[in-house]
Each structure stands twice: as structure tokens, then as C-alpha cells.
Amino acid sequence: MAKPLTEVEPGTKVRVVDIVAGRGAMTMLREVGIVPGAELEVVKTGPGPVIVRVGGATFSLGRGLAAKVLVEEVG
Amino acid sequence: MGKTVALVGPPNVGKTTLMSRLCGVKVEVGNWPGVTVERKTCRYEHGNTTYKIVDLPGLYSLTGSSEDQRVAISYLLGGYGEKPDTVVVVGDPFSLERSVALLMEVAELGYHHLVFAVNMMDEARRKGIHVDLDGLEEKLGVPVVGTSAKSGEGVDRLKRAIADVAEGRVEPKPVTPDYPEPIERAVERLTSEHGIPRWAAIRALEGVEEILERLPEGVREEVRDLRRKVEKELGRPVREATEDARRETAYRIVSETVETREDGFELQDRLDKILTHPVYGTVTALTVLAAVFWIAFTLGGFLEDAIDGLLDVLKTLSTTHLHEPFRSLVNQGLIEGVGTVLSLYPYVFLLLLLLTVLEDSGYTARVAALAAPLMARFGLHGKTVFPVAISLSCNVPAVTGTRIIEDPRARLLSAVTIPFVPCSARLAVITFLTAKMPPGLRVPAAVAIYAVALAAFLGSAALLDGLLHRGKRSTGGHVIELPRLRRPHPRTVLTVTWIRSKEFLEKAGTTVLAVSLALWAASKYPQPIGTGRSATEVLGHALATVTGPVLGLGWKEAVALVNGIAAKETVVSTLTMLNAHLSPDKAFVLALVTTLYFPCVATLASLWSETGSLKWPAISLAWSLAVATVIGAAVHAALTLT
Numbered sequence: 001m002a003k004p005l006t007e008v009e010p011g012t013k014v015r016v017v018d019i020v021a022g023r024g025a026m027t028m029l030r031e032v033g034i035v036p037g038a039e040l041e042v043v044k045t046g047p048g049p050v051i052v053r054v055g056g057a058t059f060s061l062g063r064g065l066a067a068k069v070l071v072e073e074v075g
Numbered sequence: 076m077g078k079t080v081a082l083v084g085p086p087n088v089g090k091t092t093l094m095s096r097l098c099g100v101k102v103e104v105g106n107w108p109g110v111t112v113e114r115k116t117c118r119y120e121h122g123n124t125t126y127k128i129v130d131l132p133g134l135y136s137l138t139g140s141s142e143d144q145r146v147a148i149s150y151l152l153g154g155y156g157e158k159p160d161t162v163v164v165v166g167d168p169f170s171l172e173r174s175v176a177l178l179m180e181v182a183e184l185g186y187h188h189l190v191f192a193v194n195m196m197d198e199a200r201r202k203g204i205h206v207d208l209d210g211l212e213e214k215l216g217v218p219v220v221g222t223s224a225k226s227g228e229g230v231d232r233l234k235r236a237i238a239d240v241a242e243g244r245v246e247p248k249p250v251t252p253d254y255p256e257p258i259e260r261a262v263e264r265l266t267s268e269h270g271i272p273r274w275a276a277i278r279a280l281e282g283v284e285e286i287l288e289r290l291p292e293g294v295r296e297e298v299r300d301l302r303r304k305v306e307k308e309l310g311r312p313v314r315e316a317t318e319d320a321r322r323e324t325a326y327r328i329v330s331e332t333v334e335t336r337e338d339g340f341e342l343q344d345r346l347d348k349i350l351t352h353p354v355y356g357t358v359t360a361l362t363v364l365a366a367v368f369w370i371a372f373t374l375g376g377f378l379e380d381a382i383d384g385l386l387d388v389l390k391t392l393s394t395t396h397l398h399e400p401f402r403s404l405v406n407q408g409l410i411e412g413v414g415t416v417l418s419l420y421p422y423v424f425l426l427l428l429l430l431t432v433l434e435d436s437g438y439t440a441r442v443a444a445l446a447a448p449l450m451a452r453f454g455l456h457g458k459t460v461f462p463v464a465i466s467l468s469c470n471v472p473a474v475t476g477t478r479i480i481e482d483p484r485a486r487l488l489s490a491v492t493i494p495f496v497p498c499s500a501r502l503a504v505i506t507f508l509t510a511k512m513p514p515g516l517r518v519p520a521a522v523a524i525y526a527v528a529l530a531a532f533l534g535s536a537a538l539l540d541g542l543l544h545r546g547k548r549s550t551g552g553h554v555i556e557l558p559r560l561r562r563p564h565p566r567t568v569l570t571v572t573w574i575r576s577k578e579f580l581e582k583a584g585t586t587v588l589a590v591s592l593a594l595w596a597a598s599k600y601p602q603p604i605g606t607g608r609s610a611t612e613v614l615g616h617a618l619a620t621v622t623g624p625v626l627g628l629g630w631k632e633a634v635a636l637v638n639g640i641a642a643k644e645t646v647v648s649t650l651t652m653l654n655a656h657l658s659p660d661k662a663f664v665l666a667l668v669t670t671l672y673f674p675c676v677a678t679l680a681s682l683w684s685e686t687g688s689l690k691w692p693a694i695s696l697a698w699s700l701a702v703a704t705v706i707g708a709a710v711h712a713a714l715t716l717t
């Protein structure tokens with residue numbers, strides 16, 4: 001069951017299912033490896049930017065953008 | 076014959092530090108940690124050959140969309156008329172996947188002369204991460220060297236590996252990812268029927284313009300057809316499929332060669348939650364900023380006093396031992412002119428040092444992430460925080476530094492308005508002028524001036540954004556990498572601070588000296604100053620007819636402003652040499668006007684080259700003059716009325 005990144009509990013590992021965003025946003029995300037099928041660790045979803053870890057690197061995402069990334073929990 | 080080596084890698088893997096290790100810090104142009112923009116080159120000798128290293132901007136992948144990423148891609152495709160003999164792909168054990176993926180992409184551009192350097196090995200070891208370098212070498216098919224730019228470990232081995240590959244003693248066979256069947260079939264068609272190399276065929280199917288351009292029209296048609304068919308079969312764009320394949324292969328290789336302990340990030344994550352929190356994060360940022368300025372001003376004050384003491388001694392010596400015209404030449408031209416500017420160097424050095432410490436520790440990225448929503452309201456990107464931090468030392472690299480912003484709209488906006496952020500030269504003027512105010516008002520006045528400059532910067536961006544893009548909201552949302560929070564490396568910090576700040580000293584010895592000598596001459600001829608007939612007074616009084624009523628500034632200040640066109644620091648020397656006595660009100664207005672009135676010639680030139688048009692530097696110039704006049708006049712009026 002997919003949900004937006006912003007609704008995930010910090011500390012969870014998720015897999016990206018879909019990204020509902022325009023081309024510009026998708027390019028920014030793709031560049032850092034946030035694409036359907038990618039595995040992320042959610043570090044923070046509290047107030048302010050959302051922080052995730054992809055492939056060993058940590059990224060801050062704007063809330064609006066993060067809400068467009070649909071994920072499902074793994075393991 | 077010399078060899079060229081290109082350094083490629085994601086940001087924040089210590090690539091630039093590695094570069095300075097290879098060449099021994101003889102790197103051209105300043106390096107800004109975490110914000111690698113511009114092509115930096117250096118040379119070193121190995122065996123009997125000279126190796127030239129070209130450091131390319133940080134790249135996550137060859138599909139990069141920001142300006143500096145396009146530069147790197149263009150370079151690798153031969154767009155700069157140079158093809159490196161060896162390409163070193165740099166990665167770190169903490170995020171090896173993306174460097175491995177990048178390695179495969181570079182290999183697919185046709186580069187087989189590759190070396191893979193895994194940097195930051197010492198930090199990895201400390202965190203309990205183990206990398207099987209031999210296994211990695213076997214699986215990647217290229218020489219792999221573990222390095223630690225901080226300690227120098229592995230640098231010699233890296234030089235040897237580079238030489239081996241450049242001289243052809245070692246012929247790497249880089250690993251290729253397994254692409255889905257439909258793609259492989261299409262690639263096979265293109266390679267066998269048209270003799271296109273495998274790597275070019277893949278790029279062509281992905282739709283890379285630079286490759287497609289070079290194909291004959293008929294072949295291009297066929298490529299387009301094949302691509303349509305393949306994408307229909309796969310149900311997604313070719314580029315997506317190939318990237319996935321590369322990513323999966325990279326993940327597989329890394330999982331088989333790197334052993335990680337998961338808890339490397341615990342402390343960092345806990346800190347990041349606070350640092351990027353809208354309330355706690357902002358409080359922290361403001362506190363840190365306040366501390367930075369407080370330290371720079373108090374410690375700087377002590378050092379300035381020391382230098383002033385030295386200057387007094389020199390003045391006494393020259394007065395006693397020299398005769399005219401040398402005496403006044405030295406006393407005014409050199410000691411008052413250049414010496415006063417030099418005595419402000421401690422402030423410049425300390426501010427830069429502290430800002431560099433923040434950047435090297437990784438904190439600046441957190442501020443950028445925190446400020447992103449606020450910046451967006453003004454049409455700017457969160458990453459603008461990086462060039463703003465640079466702008467506090469000098470506007471010129473800040474303008475080029477805006478290349479890290481992917482969105483062209485936001486990038487243009489930041490480049491054109493960032494000159495409002497006060498640079499070191501203006502810091503010198505502000506420090507000098509606020510010293511003429513009562514002790515209790517000095518710091519608030521300085522803070523107020525910076526605040527006004529910041530407001531001018533943000534306000535101009537918002538205005539320009541509104542004018543250029545009526546009603547259309549820019550695509551919000553940011554993606555900012557947060558490098559590992561770490562203790563700053565003293566060596567890197569000191570080197571970078573020195574490179575950035577020494578320009579202040581160099582300008583003092585050249586432009587400021589020249590202007591001071593010119594002023595000295597203009598104040599002696601045709602008649603000495605005081606008679607009203609020296610060149611300086613004639614010019615000054617003419618200008619004062621305008622600056623007087625509008626800004627409340629007299630002829631000496633007017634001359635200072637004119638000299639400031641050459642270099643803002645000369646405002647300080649001019650006022651000293653002309654013995655200007657400024658009331659606190661006048662000092663404040665002058666400081667404001669100097670801070671805002673226009674970007675220096677170097678910045679305008681930089682704007683011209685970055686935007687490719689004379690329109691923007693012209694607008695920047697006219698706009699700042701207008702803003703400076705209006706604000707200066709308003710403040711002057713307000714102060715006269717109270």
C-alpha cells in the first residue's frame with residue numbers, strides 16, 4: 001500500500017513506487033537516484049524539510065516535493 | 076609529451092582535496108569545499124612526464140541538468156577540445172554505489188582509460204566500514220586505489236595507477252551493466268549494421284543529443300525508430316531502463332565488496348532533525364551567525380589595534396627621517412592609504428575563516444535546506460545559501476557559484492542580485508565607518524547595514540522574479556545533498572581561507588596603492604590641498620553639489636565614493652588621507668551607500684560572462700545605483716528629521 005514519503009515513520013526503509021511530479025522535479029530526483037524501484041531510508045519527516053538516505057548519501061527534500069514521492073515499506 | 080587526467084566524481088567525496096594532494100596545493104583558483112564549480116587545473120611530475128589534472132564539477136550522473144554538470148559532461152564528450160588520457164573516477168565508501176554507476180556511465184562514453192579511487196578510507200575505517208579493494212578491482216575491471224586525501228595515504232599508488240593506464244601498460248576492461256533484452260538487440264543492430272561503437276549506440280538510444288548530432292541523417296532516423304519500438308516493448312523510456320540497470324549493477328557490486336555498520340549515521344541524524352527544524356534550526360542558525368560576527372569583530376578589533384600601533388611607529392619614523400615630498404608620500408600615500416586598509420585585514424581573515432569552518436563541517440548545507448522555503452518565496456533556490464556564503468568574501472566567485480542551481484530561472488535571479496551581499500571590501504568599509512560611531516551603536520549599525528543589504532538582495536530577487544515571470548510560480552521543491560557532518564580539516568580550512576582572503580592583500584598592494592598615490596598627487600597639484608585648487612578639491616566640490624543635498628555627504632566623502640569605483644577599500648584610504656571627520660550620521664549613510672551602490676568591475680564582468688549578455692550587468696549596475704541613492708537619501712532624511 002503506497003503512501004507519500006511525508007507520512008512515513010522516521011527510521012523506516014521504503015521502496016519508491018511512483019513519483020507524481022512534473023519533469024523538472026523528476027529530473028532533480030532521478031539525478032540523486034530517487035526513482036521508482038529505489039530503496040530509501042527515511043531519516044526525518046517532522047517539521048521542515050524531509051531527509052532521506054539513498055545509496056549511502058543523505059538528501060534534504062522540500063516537503064511539497066517529498067509528498068509527491070509514493071513509497072511502500074520494506075522489511 | 077604531457078598527459079591529461081580528468082577527475083570525475085559526485086560532490087562531497089573529497090575530490091578537490093585529493094587533487095591538491097596530487098599536485099601539492101599548487102591548484103589554480105580558489106576551491107570552495109562542497110561547492111565545486113569551475114574547472115580547476117594543476118600539474119604534477121611523475122616519472123619523466125608532466126601530468127595535468129582537470130577537476131570537473133561534481134556529478135551524480137551524466138544526466139545532470141545544472142550548468143556545472145553540463146560543463147562536466149560536455150568536457151567528457153570532447154566539447155572543450157581536449158580528451159583526457161586517463162579519467163579518475165572518485166568515490167567514497169559511504170556512498171560507493173553512485174560512483175560505481177558513474178564509472179559505468181563514463182566507460183560507456185568510450186573511456187576505457189579509467190582508474191577508480193576510493194577516497195576517505197581513513198574515515199571509513201574509523202566508522203568500521205571495510206572495503207574489499209581487490210574484489211572491487213576484479214568486479215569493476217579497472218585499477219582501484221584506496222586513498223585518504225586528508226592523510227596522503229594512497230596518493231603515490233594513485234599516481235602509479237594513473238601512469239600505468241595513461242602509458243598503456245594496463246588496459247582496463249570496465250564492467251558493463253546487463254541491459255534488458257530489447258535494448259541489447261537494438262544496440263546489436265546499430266553496432267553490427269552501422270559500425271557504431273557499443274557505447275555510442277547506447278547513448279544514441281538514450282537520446283543523448285551530442286551523439287545523435289554526429290550520426291548521418293538516415294542513421295538518426297533508424298535510431299529514432301528503434302527507440303520507439305524498444306520503448307513500446309519496455310513500457311518506459313530507454314534512459315530510465317539503462318539507468319536502472321546501471322544502478323542495480325552498482326548496488327550488486329557494492330553489496331559484495333563493502334561491509335557497513337548501519338549505525339554510522341545515528342548522531343548525524345539526531346543533529347539534522349534539530350538543524351533543519353523550522354524553529355530550533357533557525358534559532359541555531361541565527362546564533363551561529365551572531366557568534367561568527369561577534370568573534371570576527373572582537374578578535375579582529377584586537378588585531379587591528381596591533382597593526383595600527385605598528386603603523387604609528389612607522390609614521391613616526393618616516394616623519395623624523397624623511398623629507399618632502401617623500402615624507403607626505405609615505406605618510407599619506409602608503410601609511411594612511413594602504414596601511415589603513417591592511418589594518419582591516421584581520422576582520423576579513425577571521426570572517427572568512429569562520430565561514431569556511433562552517434562549510435567544511437557540512438553545516439552550510441543544513442542552512443541551505445532550512446532556508447529553502449524562505450528563499451523560494453523570493454524566487455530563489457535553497458542552494459543560493461552557498462553562493463551567498465561565498466559572496467561574503469567576494470562577489471566574483473559567488474556569481475559563478477550560482478551554477479550549482481539547476482533551475483535556470485532561479486540561477487539567473489541569484490546571479491544578478493547576489494552582488495548586494497557585502498563582500499570583504501565592503502566589510503572593511505563598514506568596520507571602518509561604524510568605528511566612528513558611539514561604542515554602543517557600532518555593532519547594531521553594522522548589523523543594520525548587513526540587514527539592509529540582505530533585504531535589498533531578497534527584495535530585488537522578488538521584484539525581478541515578479542517582472543520576468545508574471546504570475547507563473549516556479550517549480551518549488553528542492554533536493555539538497557547533506558554531506559556528512561564532520562570535524563573540519565584544519566589544513567583544508569586554512570588553505571581555502573588563505574586563498575580567498577589573500578586577494579584582499581593583493582588588492583591593497585595594487586589597486587589601493589595606485590589610487591592612494593593618485594590621490595596624494597591630486598591633493599598636491601596643481602595647488603596643495605587647503606587652497607581649494609588641488610585637483611581633489613575641484614572634483615570633490617563639484618560632486619558635493621549633488622551628494623550634499625541628497626545624501627548629506629561632503630566633498631571628501633564624494634571623492635571617496637568616486638575612488639571606490641576602482642576598489643571599495645579605497646573609500647577607507649581616501650577618507651583617512653583627506654582627514655575626513657565624520658559625524659555618526661554621515662558615517663552611517665556613507666557606509667550604507669558604499670555597501671549598495673554598485674558591484675565592482677570584476678563582478679560586472681563575471682555577470683557578463685555568466686549570463687552571456689551585457690544586459691544583466693547593465694541592469695545590475697543601474698539598479699544598485701538607484702537603490703543606493705534612494706535608501707541613502709531616505710536614511711539621511713530620517714536622520715536629519717530626528
